[in-house]
Every structure is written in structure tokens, then in C-alpha cells.
Amino acid sequence: MAITISLVLIFGLVLALLLRSGALGYGSAFTAVMFGFFLASTGAAGPINNLLTAIVQAIPDL
Secondary structure, eight states: OHHHHHHHHHHHHHHHHHHHHTSSOHHHHHHHHHHHHHHHTSTTHHHHHHHHHHHHHHSOOO
16 A cells, blocks of 8 residues: 555656646646546456556565
8 A cells, every 4th residue: 555655646746746837738638647547447457456466566665
């Protein structure tokens, strides 16, 4: 649970920075958010979550 919240925070910050820098327009940001929203409701959500969990577990604790 903590990993999911952290990833959401990181992706949200990156998205906000891209919007502020002008590298990403509001239409593109909306498209990215909607893609993530709809991707979460597909069968791909489980394998993506498992992949991210494996990557996080592979990183040694600091």
C-alpha cells in the first residue's frame, strides 16, 4: 500500500513539473491521466503492479 501511494505521488509530481515547464500541455496531461485510469481497469493492471513490486523489492533498502 505504501509503495502504491509513493508511486502515485512521484508520478503526480512529475506530471506537475512537466505542466509547469511547458513540456506537457493540459490536453496531453488529461490524456495521460485518463490512459492510466483506464489501464488500471484492464487485465494489464495486475502484471504491471507485479512488475513494479518486483522492481521495488529488487532495490536494496537504504
